[in-house]
Amino acid sequence: MEFSYLFSPIKVRHMELRNRIVMTAMHLGYTPQGEVTDRLVDFYELRAKGGVALIIVGGCPIDEYGGMAGMIDLSEDKFIPGLKRLTTSVQAHGAKIAAQLYQAGRYAFSAMIGGRKPFSASAVRSRLTGETPRALELHEIPAVQDKFAEAAVRAKKAGFDAVEILGSAGYLICQFLSPLTNKRDDEYGGPLENRMRFGIEVVEKVRAAVGPDYPILFRIAGNDFMEGGHTNREARIFAAELEKVGVDLFNVTGGWHETRVPQLTMFVPRRGFVYLAEGIKSAVGVPVLASNRINDPEIGEEIIRNGEADMVTMARALIADPELPNKAKNGKAHLIYHCVACNQGCFDNIFQLKPAGCLVNPRAGREGELPIRPAEKRKKVLVIGGGPAGMKAACTAAERGHTVILAERTNQLGGQIPLNRHIPGRQEMLLIAKDLENNLKALGVRIMLNQEAGADLVKEISPDAVIIATGAGPIVPDIPGIDRDNVVQAWDVLAGKKAVGKRVVIVGGNAVGLETALYLASIGTLSPEVLHFLITNNGESMDFIRERLNRGCKYVTVVEMTGKAGQDIGLSTR
Template sequence: MQILHAGRYGYQPFVVSASPIKSPISPFKPRQMSEKNILETIEDYARCASLSKKAGYDGVEIMGSEGYLLNQFLSRHVNQRTDRWGGSVENRMRFAAEIVKAIREKVGEKFIISFRLSMLDLVHDGNTMQEVITIAQALEKVGVTILNTGIGWHEARVPTIVTSVPRAAFVDYTAYVKQHVSIPVIASNRINMPDTAEEILAAGKADMVQMARPLLADAFWVTKVATNRVDEINTCIACNQACLDHTFKNKRATCLVNPRAAYETELVYVKTKKPKKIAVVGGGVAGMSAATVAASRGHQVTLFEANSEIGGQFNLAKVVPGKEEFHETIRYFKVQIEKTGVDLRLNTRVNREQLEREGFDEVIVATGVIPRQLKIEGSQLPQVLSYAEVLKGAPVGNSVAVIGAGGIGFDVCEFLLKPIHQPQPQPLVDWQREWGIDPQPDYMTEGGLQAPQIEAPIRQVYLLQRKTTPLGIGLGKTSGWVHRAQLKKHAVRMMRGVQYKAVTDEGLWVELNGYDQLLRVDTVVVCAGQESIKDLMPSENEATLANYHIIGGAKLAAELDAKRAIREGAELAAQL
């Protein structure tokens, strides 16, 4: 049981904190806790732990990181008190220490008390590593059983959990703390596969490894590792689109790559008593999801893919810097296709006549999308490319205009900013340098921050959109700010309210604020949406031998949505 008090991160007008300093991610200014408030809260923590023990828990974890209440007391970033609860590190940690003492007194010596300690604040006026060590040692003395790793405050302008963060990026800070305490220490953040976890343990950098999102992605993660079926793991790609982003919208937390997460009693894959002959046309994520679920239920499934490999749009996404984890989803489906006995036919285009001739009972159309073309003067010139052509390696000039500022437009910009031959994933040291993270585990900088060192972009990029709303407004809450920051750091010129006039040998003519303007670019990349490929679908009154269904991008092309595509495939296959 984790015990958490949000402090000034609470999203209601009666929030409290160490000092009355408003959080940049909340509209509410907190009230400074009085001595009476603090003592009452200490007792509240102890009572909660005692109730947890009575309920049968083996232990509790006290959330003291990520910028929540206890972290607000532990760090000068918020704690500007002058009483016994603020000032020196000894005073700032008094609140946390008294909570641990009170809990230990209530629950006895054999009950586990884990403390999630911020080992890298990543905010100005944050703690130094020496202060982290001082706090860790004090917590051990007052009765903490295990130290867990927290990284970064939620308001930090450094990413800590998104897919572009290298695997196990923060484990060296955990290892340094481990050297200075005698209780077990847990590593966390961006550890999603067993080889990474085993390397951490084998190197003695931590005693345990913590995971959360990877177990949403695959509830059988531990079992698969224990039974040497690592290749069958449905890997967390750290997209956050269906877990954390859903949480912030008060929606049920689930998983993009695993639609059964939190829907286990609703989305059930029952073995069929009447096996059918099913054709799935299209080997993108929607088609792969439908094919593997249907086959796992006992249906005879044939998956047709026009290209030489499965993956669909994920084959484009996986080449974008920071999206290397998308390789794992394709790998997972390849294994599932083989394991479930799907008849995979690559390099195979089919029409309705062929499908009818083979006698399929059900046909699932998952043929995906094609990029929408730009319809202005000069749009047929060779310097006008689709996003798909660019991500597949088409030559691009030194100055580029990207039309369309949705998720694909942002991805294309990031792809264009760095050399194609750059190592993937980005080496940890380069990533730390780019985001201004002190790479030294014994950092003396406050919060572990230092000045970012940004490599010059290899080309000038303009990102344009017709709408007057902020660019990237539709990106996820947990990752959108990262993408916007990346483009800003690399001097991408972002323009909104743009009308596209013509492409000429000089560049792209646009209208902005009522005036015509020439962007002298060598290449124009169109990321202005997609169009569904629905050719296989019969008309409403057309008679067919098979039942036809349509899913994924073929059903709805608006802003490609892998979460919806995978879920639609699984839900349809569960019903057939």
């Protein structure tokens, strides 16, 4: 497939981009002291080599009051030399780079800002931090806005091609904009016109500081997804006003950190929030960037061709595969390793203050430590086990030039991955096995299915090296009754090998138990086709439809002995 729209150039003010793919800002945890590190440079340089048009880094704290541990710091001039090294390394490969200006407001943790009390538009408690910020005094507001402008000047001096102002996800600008967090009775509170004032003045000050030709991007929430908060209607009004004072591109996302609506998990459909970008696009005349759950070039091509947005973001997608743009452009889209939105390596690590990694890409964040170089001596390698670890090991060995044989005792590759097929919201995981298999075949790896790998096979193949990747299996507890016919393993149920009755008790309330419960509870619920039919034709009441969307034909009880379920599930999904 040709991606003529996705790989057409575009201009943002005077910044020319080689295509329509953008890597948006993500906190990575690679800068523990705020200074640029080799790890950060290696990470972004590889993505620039991979063909992305624009990389936005950050968030970058603009002052000492609104950041968190491990962020790329823009609050002082001392950080400029390191940032210059980062911008130079990215630009050397034809990509542009922008810095995201970050002020968390009530989302800042006092423990991470030297014990200082976070500030906000009003003293409204944050469910994210559990803390109540202090309300900014009227006379303090200009100084906070000035910090955005000062950080923008530093970014320009450091060689960044643009800056992005963070006005989404419930951070400081959102806190002034939303009636949920803005209870002020001065010129910054009350009607929408007043609540927009803080963000508009920030843009005005940044524009005055960086000059008329420097691109300013704005990360905007197309919908707060907070009861009583802003919808796309208010976002369109805000965007139109921001364009008037100098914004050159809108990067559209949705939701706050406190929202109950999933934003980033695999339960969110692909391109699920593109409609928010389309709404903003209808209100402005500058380019609009669609975000969230866009992990494939075909989706990006469709969005741009349809006129829903001008560009697309692929942040986690580029963590999973830095070469995604080049592969798509060069007719190798089938070899892309897709992000599956599991969040286990990226967001779940960050929430624990650990550096970001990736379940799909074990080299993510370790590019300098784990380079893939041609082998000095080519060998014959036998990999035993066709799960994701064995498949990835086989791919890596083959990429280095070795002759690789992969032996798998079952009739399919992927290990436990295929068990996700029937779990609601987990089908995206199947891409892991599919992508690895596509690459195995392209690399010429010999695949042996239904093959037990014993001593005879090793003697027959006579490899120079053997990699054992046989994976794990379920633990069967030694308890009375475990061998009865009505006791079955979750794996057998998920694989369709064992059936269960109407009333089911699942012992174990962590990931496997809960996913099995979701699968069983979904049996008999309304399919998307039936749902669409009933709504279109007013066939049933909405109360009935809601009930049957969430309740099937089985009664499922989960028993967890520790008293807390889901302890092995990451915070982003739990």
